[in-house]
Amino acid sequence: MILKRSWRIEVQWMSEQSMSERSPAGSPAGSSAGSSAGSSAGSSADRTRSAILTAARTCFAETGYDGTGLRAIAVRAGANVALIQRYFGSKEGLFLAAILPRLDVSLLLDGPMDEFGARAASIMRMKVGRGFDPMMALLRALATPSLAPSLSAALSRQVMAPLAARLEGDEPEMRAALILAHLAGYEMLLRVLQLPELAEAKAAARETALATTLQDLADGPR
Amino acid sequence: MILKRSWRIEVQWMSEQSMSERSPAGSPAGSSAGSSAGSSAGSSADRTRSAILTAARTCFAETGYDGTGLRAIAVRAGANVALIQRYFGSKEGLFLAAILPRLDVSLLLDGPMDEFGARAASIMRMKVGRGFDPMMALLRALATPSLAPSLSAALSRQVMAPLAARLEGDEPEMRAALILAHLAGYEMLLRVLQLPELAEAKAAARETALATTLQDLADGPR
Incomplete structure (x- = not known):
């Protein structure tokens, strides 16, 4: 019983596909900096945004906040730094959008x-x-x-x-x-x-x- | 009784003047990279070395390891980056020499x-x-x-x-x-x-x- 409940928690905590990324791009959970790009965004922008968030979580976890640059995240996400800045404002904005909903x-x-x-x-x-x-x-x-x-x-x-x-x-x-x-x-x-x-x-x-x-x-x- | 003992501990843990800095420069506790400069060093080199270690502790505490550069430590210590590298080999070597003896x-x-x-x-x-x-x-x-x-x-x-x-x-x-x-x-x-x-x-x-x-x-x- 406890185990079953714990697995559910685990799924929510650890899933690489968070609620915020499945929500419409115009209402990203936990991000105050990313809404400018989203209100009329289509599925391609959603996918890019999601790829950036996933790459950010991996990079921040592997190399730490200070040790991670936007360039490394962009490379991993197949995006570019300018797009990250447009969506999330800054490295801090991206970090907060990627991690806080967790x-x-x-x-x-x-x-x-x-x-x-x-x-x-x-x-x-x-x-x-x-x-x-x-x-x-x-x-x-x-x-x-x-x-x-x-x-x-x-x-x-x-x-x-x-x-x-x-x-x-x-x-x-x-x-x-x-x-x-x-x-x-x-x-x-x-x-x-x-x-x-x-x-x-x-x-x-x-x-x-x-x-x-x-x-x-x-x-x-x- | 407990308080008195604790203060002694505190003095050892927190003192800005650690045992390693008072020891001869040729046998720095916790540093494997700093011995090359020290065996015949006089009191001036000792003071410089001590100033670098003190500055390093302050900088690493205030801005974190990743967020601290050797240049900032050098400025605070009144030394230069080349000297830090000669004494401690690298940022990691300096960190280990400054913190581990504590x-x-x-x-x-x-x-x-x-x-x-x-x-x-x-x-x-x-x-x-x-x-x-x-x-x-x-x-x-x-x-x-x-x-x-x-x-x-x-x-x-x-x-x-x-x-x-x-x-x-x-x-x-x-x-x-x-x-x-x-x-x-x-x-x-x-x-x-x-x-x-x-x-x-x-x-x-x-x-x-x-x-x-x-x-x-x-x-x-x-």
Whole structure:
């Protein structure tokens, strides 16, 4: 039951074809910079736009935000830099349009909160071994000072608020932030840095420890 | 008692004048690239070398590894890029020489392990409000793919091994990694991203939660 629900979450989080790319180009989710090109765009423009977003996620995940240039994204997408700038305004605009729609945690919260830790840990387990994905791009971008204000605002709105609303007890916002901190640190060491002490640990023990910590944070002070 | 010990740790971790910079230039701790310039260097070369390391820590912390160029470090240090390259070989060599000596956790472990969580949390509290420091440079560099192998090796050797040696019970290496994961995620959201749900939380509640999580990870499965 938990596994089935987790797979659904995984599909939403990890699919290379996000909701925003299937929506009409005139209403891209999470992008404020890309609407100028879209209102009368046909399917060709939609496909180009989608290819740019997919290429951006791959490049930002593989080489980090600072280490990725618009030229590399253009080459991978089969587009050109001028078109990217016309659609998304800037590298920051493209990053926000490509990554922020992936921050929807509503399905992660779709279940009883006394199973939250196990549910989150099972999602993390499924990610291991997949290598790069949009969440890696987000984690790497946490380190870029110029992106901090927009990432912080997006995390507050899209992750902290819905998660805190599900937590009972004192300081739900702070505990939501500590849950995100643990998940971010876990992902950072396991998948970005591939620290052997974590990457080569027994998967079952690692998952149990992760689930326990997340559940304790969700439950609040004993 | 705990506070007094923690201040000592703080002094070692955060001091702008590290052990490596006070040592003779011919034996720089953590640097394999800098020895060519040093064996007969006088005090002027020592001062220049120290100024470069200090400038590097500031620049890497403020603008991230990818976002920092040797030119900016040279300007801040009153040196030139050629000299930096002669001393440290490359940007990566300079980063490793500037940051890795700061990874000594021996004093963090100088006390009973049933106080580990409270001790670590009190150190984190003292860091809050200080803004940038060498640990920020390390956290930001976790996101740079090209540095991952050397950072992972250094963390294993300098942080994971001594910490795991102090943990009782099963899977000490994995639990050491989870402790580092929680600390890294906490610092990343609180000080790099300055997420309001964490930065504006009651400091006492935040510290208690951090201490509890770290202690639970140090104690192992219940």
